[in-house]
Amino acid sequence: MSDDDAIAGDARPRLPRGVRLTHSEAQGGWVLIAPERIFKADAVAAEILKRCTGQVTLAAIVDDLAATFQAPRERILADVSKLLIGLAEKKLLEL
Amino acid sequence: MADAGTPHKPLGLLAELTHRCPLGCAYCSNPLALEPRNDELDASIWGRVFTEAAALGVLHVHLSGGEPGARRDLVDITAHAREAGLYTNLITSGVGVTSRTMRDLWEAGLDHVQVSIQDSDAVSSDHIAGYRGAFQRKHALAAEAVRLGLPLTVNLVVHRANIGRIGEMVDLALKLKASRIEIAHVQYYGWALKNRAALMPTAEQVTRAVADVEELRDKHRGRIVIDAVVPDYHARFPKPCVGGWGRRSINVTPSGRVLPCHAAESIPGMEFWSIADHSLPDIWANSPAFNAFRGTGFLPAPCADCERREIDLGGCRCQAFLLTGDARATDPVCHLSPHHALVTGLAAVQDDAPYAYRRI
Numbered sequence: 001m002s003d004d005d006a007i008a009g010d011a012r013p014r015l016p017r018g019v020r021l022t023h024s025e026a027q028g029g030w031v032l033i034a035p036e037r038i039f040k041a042d043a044v045a046a047e048i049l050k051r052c053t054g055q056v057t058l059a060a061i062v063d064d065l066a067a068t069f070q071a072p073r074e075r076i077l078a079d080v081s082k083l084l085i086g087l088a089e090k091k092l093l094e095l
Numbered sequence: 096m097a098d099a100g101t102p103h104k105p106l107g108l109l110a111e112l113t114h115r116c117p118l119g120c121a122y123c124s125n126p127l128a129l130e131p132r133n134d135e136l137d138a139s140i141w142g143r144v145f146t147e148a149a150a151l152g153v154l155h156v157h158l159s160g161g162e163p164g165a166r167r168d169l170v171d172i173t174a175h176a177r178e179a180g181l182y183t184n185l186i187t188s189g190v191g192v193t194s195r196t197m198r199d200l201w202e203a204g205l206d207h208v209q210v211s212i213q214d215s216d217a218v219s220s221d222h223i224a225g226y227r228g229a230f231q232r233k234h235a236l237a238a239e240a241v242r243l244g245l246p247l248t249v250n251l252v253v254h255r256a257n258i259g260r261i262g263e264m265v266d267l268a269l270k271l272k273a274s275r276i277e278i279a280h281v282q283y284y285g286w287a288l289k290n291r292a293a294l295m296p297t298a299e300q301v302t303r304a305v306a307d308v309e310e311l312r313d314k315h316r317g318r319i320v321i322d323a324v325v326p327d328y329h330a331r332f333p334k335p336c337v338g339g340w341g342r343r344s345i346n347v348t349p350s351g352r353v354l355p356c357h358a359a360e361s362i363p364g365m366e367f368w369s370i371a372d373h374s375l376p377d378i379w380a381n382s383p384a385f386n387a388f389r390g391t392g393f394l395p396a397p398c399a400d401c402e403r404r405e406i407d408l409g410g411c412r413c414q415a416f417l418l419t420g421d422a423r424a425t426d427p428v429c430h431l432s433p434h435h436a437l438v439t440g441l442a443a444v445q446d447d448a449p450y451a452y453r454r455i
């Protein structure tokens with residue numbers, strides 16, 4: 001998938017089995033854990049990933065985030081797409 | 096101690112649930128003096144260890160052994176690890192974990208399975224493991240894990256008897272539907288050290304194997320992740336063992352002794368603490384063994400003024416002791432070590448003696 005490929009609005013992103021978002025007080029926040037790999041998730045990434053349950057569509061996730069953070073929808077969509085595409089390429093997310 | 100106050104946070108816990116194992120692999124890095132069943136920690140104590148580990152910063156727990164499937168309470172132990180919030184990885188030989196157990200583990204929240212294979216050829220595989228039928232059981236276990244949707248890593252230990260078949264072993268991993276294969280060369284501790292001459296590949300074999308792995312990576316890109324560790328005895332620089340002594344990982348033995356790395360007991364005169372007497376945070380911060388080689392301040396020349404010192408931390412303490420008699424010395428794998436000739440010498444010794452199978 002190349003950078004300008006958009007994710008379909010009705011995709012329901014989810015973390016595959018074996019990839020988990022977890023909060024670690026000692027490590028100072030949210031981390032995405034995969035076999036032998038660990039990624040620190042900043043506050044924004046964590047808010048996005050918490051919503052990637054496989055139940056909710058991308059469009060609904062973006063609406064929710066736009067409302068929660070009172071930010072323009074297009075900007076949120078761009079941030080979310082960039083994060084999710086990057087993770088999907090590393091097989092840390094299913095679209 | 097220069098950086099005793101450095102707040103390093105461990106990321107990984109290797110939980111050796113038992114030393115018992117139905118296989119007898121000649122390359123096993125478990126110590127020659129295996130801990131008996133009666134001394135094994137019970138599931139509730141493991142639960143406490145996991146909770147304390149998570150509070151310290153640990154994210155991954157590797158349930159290992161021996162063969163963890165030899166523990167009848169493996170499912171309870173796994174559930175405790177998940178309750179503590181840890182990412183749980185089961186490291187198994189595939190013998191001793193039935194399909195039924197695998198389903199229960201899945202329900203308990205197991206995150207990932209790592210199964211070892213000894214060779215792509217059934218006869219050779221069973222010969223290396225010293226257990227007839229092991230090859231078939233590994234297949235069954237891998238299939239069940241994949242059916243349940245668990246991500247699977249195939250773990251491959253390379254030595255003279257199988258080093259020519261890495262390509263076939265990667266094919267086997269693909270057939271088993273593994274998402275990742277981890278290729279490691281034997282580390283010469285414990286039983287493996289006893290069998291060193293029978294296991295050691297020649298330098299030409301190692302060079303070819305390293306090239307093979309590069310080709311295989313290209314060939315299978317996007318289908319399977321190939322993680323390979325370059326063999327120590329044939330390298331120019333050492334590796335920062337376990338990510339640095341007392342920095343990233345913790346190893347708990349079946350009876351509850353807490354070690355900075357799984358081979359640390361091979362260094363004599365060390366004082367290890369047990370989780371029977373201390374909490375894990377206390378051990379991490381204060382146990383003499385963890386503080387013995389923290390940082391780089393203890394390193395003598397040539398490390399003392401080498402620019403790679405913070406990269407490789409002078410290599411492996413256990414190996415330094417084993418080959419030079421001094422655990423503080425520069426790891427002789429480094430070509431700058433005054434003892435490097437020992438390593439090149441040992442790497443050249445091959446002897447087709449029969450394996451001394453690990454036995455309990």
Ligand code: SF4
Nearest residue numbers: 398401403404409429
């Ligand atoms: S001399 Fe020490 S620090 Fe330098 S490369 Fe060798 S082992 Fe590493």
